[in-house]
Amino acid sequence: MVKVTMTGPREPHFVEQERARQSAFFLATLPDECGFEGCDYRLAPADKLSNLNPEIRDVSARYFSDNAVAWHQHAAHGLSSQVCCLNFLMPLATRPDVLAKLVQIVTGGELPEMLEVEKGPDGESWFVGFEWIGRRDYLNEWPRTGVPKRGANVTSADAILRFRQAGRIETLLVEWKYTESYGTPPELKREAERLRRYQTMAFAPFGPVRSDAGLKLTDLFWEPFYQLFRQQMLASRMQAEQEDGAERVRVLHIAPAANRRLTRVTSPAMRPLGDNAFKVYSSLLVEPDDFISRSTESLFSSLIAHARADDVWANYLRGRYAFLAPDIKDEKS
Numbered sequence: 567m568v569k570v571t572m573t574g575p576r577e578p579h580f581v582e583q584e585r586a587r588q589s590a591f592f593l594a595t596l597p598d599e600c601g602f603e604g605c606d607y608r609l610a611p612a613d614k615l616s617n618l619n620p621e622i623r624d625v626s627a628r629y630f631s632d633n634a635v636a637w638h639q640h641a642a643h644g645l646s647s648q649v650c651c652l653n654f655l656m657p658l659a660t661r662p663d664v665l666a667k668l669v670q671i672v673t674g675g676e677l678p679e680m681l682e683v684e685k686g687p688d689g690e691s692w693f694v695g696f697e698w699i700g701r702r703d704y705l706n707e708w709p710r711t712g713v714p715k716r717g718a719n720v721t722s723a724d725a726i727l728r729f730r731q732a733g734r735i736e737t738l739l740v741e742w743k744y745t746e747s748y749g750t751p752p753e754l755k756r757e758a759e760r761l762r763r764y765q766t767m768a769f770a771p772f773g774p775v776r777s778d779a780g781l782k783l784t785d786l787f788w789e790p791f792y793q794l795f796r797q798q799m800l801a802s803r804m805q806a807e808q809e810d811g812a813e814r815v816r817v818l819h820i821a822p823a824a825n826r827r828l829t830r831v832t833s834p835a836m837r838p839l840g841d842n843a844f845k846v847y848s849s850l851l852v853e854p855d856d857f858i859s860r861s862t863e864s865l866f867s868s869l870i871a872h873a874r875a876d877d878v879w880a881n882y883l884r885g886r887y888a889f890l891a892p893d894i895k896d897e898k899s
Contacts, residue, residue, distance in 0.1 A: 588644030607644035628687035636718035651742035704803035747827035788833035823861035
């Protein structure tokens with residue numbers, strides 16, 4: 567007798583699911599602009615601002631221009647993580663009350679007082695900054711002449727938050743992910759330059775990574791570890807210099823819980839240490855609590871659920887990013 571096993575249809579992977587959702591969103595809201603190169607979830611590069619919540623399209627263009635911030639290559643793509651970050655956080659740049667609740671979810675403790683990061687395009691206080699590179703060249707990356715471009719060719723945090731909590735000024739450098747996943751080996755042609763830049767500032771006692779973990783610097787060149795340890799070095803240097811008065815600077819990693827491929831341990835040397843990239847990464851730090859990993863859902867679902875019925879920010883996110891299901895439990899990676 568042949569045993570027949572009945573299986574249902576294959577559940578789409580997160581990126582496939584989000585392509586379908588972004589296609590549906592664009593067809594409903596931007597039917598005359600979507601469909602670039604035959605993909606409904608893409609806009610023409612010249613239409614990248616249409617990829618944003620309408621309430622931040624003008625101000626984002628001016629902010630990027632005023633502060634020498636680079637748009638990512640695929641800013642017109644519905645799955646752009648830069649655009650996703652902007653849609654979630656830029657409307658809150660002038661809403662410190664909501665940001666304070668967000669930070670409290672991250673850190674626990676008392677409700678913090680949000681502090682200005684920089685001035686917005688209209689001269690008002692902004693409590694979030696984007697593509698942050700620090701106030702000085704902490705990692706030996708800036709060009710020798712001219713002004714570094716935030717978000718291009720230098721280590722940049724997708725966003726920055728500053729706040730005072732329990733009498734101490736703190737900073738969070740935000741790394742934002744959406745549908746990314748990794749596994750491609752590092753480019754060997756860049757290895758020598760990376761070693762030159764970071765060899766003396768990655769490992770303790772001069773850097774944030776434990777020197778007794780049995781790793782070489784090249785083991786950290788695999789994504790997502792490469793991005794994270796550079797941001798951790800930036801955070802460490804900003805803390806040492808107490809940039810803008812911050813006594814503590816940490817990295818906050820935000821990604822959808824459903825994007826499970828992102829958690830794969832890509833670096834062969836790290837695979838014996840665990841099967842979750844962000845738990846493994848945290849264990850490699852001298853101060854593991856200097857890295858915080860939270861799901862997008864755990865941070866924003868409750869804020870959106872309790873927003874006013876006419877809140878443009880909450881309504882846009884609810885309509886566009888359907889993965890924000892309120893019943894998804896927090897996964898502390």
